[in-house]
Amino acid sequence: MVNPLHTKPPKQFVAEFFTTFTDAVVHGSEDASDLMSRYYTRDVVQVADGVPLHWDHLLAHLRPLRKNLREFRFEVHEAFTDGGRIATRFTIHAQMRKGGPVSTRVHMFAEFTPDGLLRRAEQLTRFVAPAESGAGE
Template identity: 55%
Template sequence: MNLPSLPPPEQFIGDFYAAFTTAALTDDDPVEVIDRFHTPDIVQIADGIRLDRDRLVAHLRPLRKNLRECRFEVHEAVFDGQRIAARMTIHARMRGDENVVTEVFLFAHFTPDGRMCRAEQLTRTRSPTA
């Protein structure tokens, strides 16, 4: 991933999550959305919870029902080959106008075509006013 044609890591990871979230909320087929952004053998571990491809597809159903809008604020990110480490904040407005702010520490591996194949994340909820 240290190719000259790639954007800076902060932009890459911000664009990845923004495009994925938009597709997750608007595209008809959740399976196609997961497959467009992830490899078939994807493993994502978030706060100790392991999600494979099938569990990620299932996760899109409540996301579509409850998420109204979302913004990713990437504070810092670094590439090391095809791996990226990032610290970001997710600002989400949920159904019922509840605002949720989540700080994310991400360590992920991407394929050369830009799909995620592994991710480990630690998250913590922040006050929307902080």
């Protein structure tokens, strides 16, 4: 099996992975658990700002996301791969049901399975002002 990380440029892989997943969450009607199983392993661990999130935590996050996220865009600034691992820096631009636009910078180191499922991720995040979101490119 060919790892999807090896068939696309890393920036494209990251953008497509998160965009297609988020689009399916927001606009789709598929059961959240079934949807997650197409993108994440059952033993996934995503450490976000020091807080470990496992399958059930991530699944619970989808319900409010499905209800509150209106628009989104992933701006991938850089991404590098080494086998099934990726290091990337991207900004999530979001418009929620209530409130103004929100931009979050993400620095992520992740491990994917050979079939492209996210197994583990370590993320550092910070909110950024809209004018700052593309800075340093």
